[in-house]
Amino acid sequence: MTDAMVRLDAVNRVFRMGDVSVPVLHDVTLDVGSGECVAVVGPSGSGKSSLMNLVGLLDRPTSGRILVEGVDTGRLSPDRCAVLRNRRIGFVFQSYNLLGRHSALDNVQLPLLYAKVGRVERRRRAEAALESVGLAHRADHLPSRLSGGEQQRVAIARALVTDPGIVLADEPTGALDSNTGTEILALFRNLNRAGRTLLIITHDLGVAARCGRIVRLHDGRIASDQANTAPGLVRVPA
């Protein structure tokens, strides 16, 4: 076992396109400790999303190991991997990825449905998650009736509802105006203060500046990995 929430050990990812091999990640070694807020930055095409897909167990490395809470995920069957992903990893995407025909509350309940949590408990936990992102009053709304920032809050509630060990966010403010983006970052920061482990993928250095550690990817390699000694202090308005 290990203290790391997530550990990547000499991870390589090569995509195959017909006869052509496209190496996308090279020898990536990275530990994310419990309670950290880590930004992964790098230009478009540097491999950030590919890295997130690997850490999130949506993809498998070509070589190297990925451990989640000490479990070597390469040894797990696809079904076991899916269970680990569902229970221990929360996802937030740039485009929110909410189901348009379902209310905010139903969207938030979805991971609990996959986890076979009973109906009453599901509802209770989804309401609490919506409350924690300040959206209890929007529970019955369809995504199309919510602003972008509200939709992203619903997505964050959905990521939190299983009480995951780590939340992965890929460009979570990329589709938002700057004020709304700042609010979402403040929400992440409050989650991290409350002990939540976060991995935030972004090409925006202003976003990274609010994280406690900044990992830079360049052409699929880690170019630097530094503590950020003065992460910006932003608070969610009460």
Ligand SMILES: Nc1ncnc2c1ncn2[C@@H]1O[C@H](COP(=O)(O)OP(=O)(O)O)[C@@H](O)[C@H]1O
């Ligand atoms: N499924 C795939 N098949 C082939 N190439 C891919 C695939 N996914 C990503 N890539 C390539 O990998 C590189 C990194 O992509 P990505 O991880 O999306 O970068 P980023 O998120 O930093 O913009 C790009 O050159 C992209 O074209």
Ligand SMILES: [Mg+2]
């Ligand atoms: Mg990307």
